[in-house]
Amino acid sequence: MSTNMEKLLILQERDLKILKLKREARDIPARKAEIEGRLKSHQQAFDEATHNLKSHKTSIQQVEGEIEALNQKILKFREQQLQIKDNTAYKALEKEIFATRQEIRTAEDRELVLMEEMEDLKRVIAEKEKSLKDEQAIVQKDNARLDQRAQDIEAEIHRLESDRQDLTRDIEKPLLSRYERILKHVGDYALVPIEKGACGGCHMNLPPQVIHDTQKGMDVLSCNFCGRILYWAP
Ligand SMILES: [Zn+2]
Incomplete structure (x- = not known):
């Protein structure tokens, strides 16, 4: 193998490393977006659980309002009874009071069910909050790791490129530009060995x-x- 080819092979090794690192760096924003997406779905689940509890509390307040109104109704019936002398009318009111009490009981049963459901919802919120916090910690770590990786890649590319600069000084210019043109075109190996009588690239x-x-x-x-440059590797 000519020394030119040996130098090009060393150069190619550096160039392929640079290409690989550049690809990795280019993918980092997408990886970060994916991580953020994961966090978002946890946040949504937590928000949804919080919203459910809130609307549940409103339902309970409504039932309590109904019960309060029904109790007021009974008080009014009682006041009316005090002013009535007629026995039939008095009994009719007594009937109304009885029916209203039934209504109150039904509403109270409903409230009890809602209260029990609220306990479940609170448990769900606690679960969602915990998994959100856990995920936040993971995401923070993942993001920090990716930021560090981006920095390391940048430094490594910088080092490889200056290394490459030194290497290219010893390579004949026409050969170097031929190599660089092919590398740009194929995007991987510009130099390939002959393997069993065939091109090692295609x-x-x-x-x-x-x-x-x-x-x-x-x-x-x-x-x-x-179009890849061939070399003989015994
Ligand atoms: Zn080929």
Whole structure:
């Protein structure tokens, strides 16, 4: 293998690392958004539970209001009874009072059921609140980890790029720009070994002459299918 090719291979190793790191850095915002989404669904569940309890409390207040009104009704009936001398009318009112008391009992039963349900709702809220808090802690950690990773990536890319700069100084300019053009085009390996008579990049069979010349290091040859630069790796 020519020294040019050896240098290009070292350069390619750095470039592929840079590419991989850049891809990872590019994906970080999406990963953070996904994490935030997870938190959002926990927040929604908690808000929903809180809302349910609130509307339940309103229902209980309504029933209590009804009971209060019914009690007032009974008091009025009693006042009316005090002023009535007629026995039939008095009894009719007594009937009304009895019916109202029944209504109160029904409302009280309803209130009792609502109270019991409220205990369940409170338990649900406590559960949702706990899982929200747990998730918040996890999200905070995940976000901090991703921020740290983004910083590390940036530093690593910086280091690799300056390393790359030094490497390119020793490579012939036309070969370097040929390599860079192919790398940009294929997005992965610009240099590939010949594997069992085929291109190591696209796996198409290569003409014997290309294989021979590459093996002898006579010229820097490209695969005529994918354009990648070929090298001989014994
Ligand atoms: Zn190829």
